[in-house]
Amino acid sequence: MKVSSQEEYGLRCLVQLARLPEGESLTLAQMAEREGISTANAGKLLWILNKAGLVQSHRGMKGGYQLARPSSEIRLSEVIKVLDEDTVQEHCKSYTGVMEVCVHTGDCGIRPVIVGLHEIVQNALSEITLAELVGNEAKVDATLHQIEGLQTRFVRTPKVNL
């Protein structure tokens, strides 16, 4: 279970855009330099993000990329989903598909782990927006640890008073 290169760099590019003052944009060359990746690679990533409607591009001089929506309206769950869509398709037509080919019949116990894990991750990521990632390490850290903390607490003690 790991974050792919494409996910990581793609997310970083979006954070760069989220940092910009209203109305400004970044060219591929600028983006590449800021993230320490090649221009070609940045081009590919931004192309994916553009196709998915997360960023808007403009060609020619004065061209570049900017976010398609305010950073506070872009959740990480959406970002990650877009960035590994291609990959996920293959492993087995997304996690549901795993099962149709799976040698385990029905009641095997593994299916819910795979599917459930995916849900848990999406769930956690849906609590964070791009805006929260902008120059704000402490805050994000707190958000995530709040999730983890509660999780641990309540799960380990099945019945709690609500």
Added chain:
Amino acid sequence: MKVSSQEEYGLRCLVQLARLPEGESLTLAQMAEREGISTANAGKLLWILNKAGLVQSHRGMKGGYQLARPSSEIRLSEVIKVLDEDTVQEHCKSYTGVMEVCVHTGDCGIRPVIVGLHEIVQNALSEITLAELVGNEAKVDATLHQIEGLQTRFVRTPKVNL
């Protein structure tokens, strides 16, 4: 963010072993057949699991593999960690290492996402043991959804009466 092939098949092999009556074992050939993978591949997976101390092997006739501990004492968090250890090393010397090479200085907001995600996943997996995966889809599903449910509920409503 996806479950690698090695993680999935490795886990499946362990579940096969967990299903066995006390004292019995499975050979590579049996394991391979039951999971629909090649014997060579099963050999590699079991070798990793053996090195990590999760299973015990015995050679020669009457040989095979069995769990090194009762299935109720093997948590999925440990299993997954063992199965992608090699892979994780490379991406950037485990998630902490990412940062030493990272072009982002200190307060970038991305680090806690990567690290935090990893923690959340480990956390969820540490709540499940191999024993719970044995022929018991409904139960695992409930466990995981309980985690997710609580998570969503509490995080979305920042202040709750406890």
Added chain:
DNA sequence: AAGATACATTACTTTTTTGTCAAGATTCCA
């Protein structure tokens, strides 16, 4: 002790994922 069975280990092949290149299309500016 010999031979058969089964794991151990390393090197190699194939497939998948990443990353690069190059030719084309659009936009801006003079």
Added chain:
DNA sequence: TGGAATCTTGACAAAAAAGTAATGTATCTT
């Protein structure tokens, strides 16, 4: 209008992961 800047796109190359093969070593049975 022409040229420079910049994104677009598909083909290609390199690196990583997954899977296979082959040779070696331990254990059991007779």
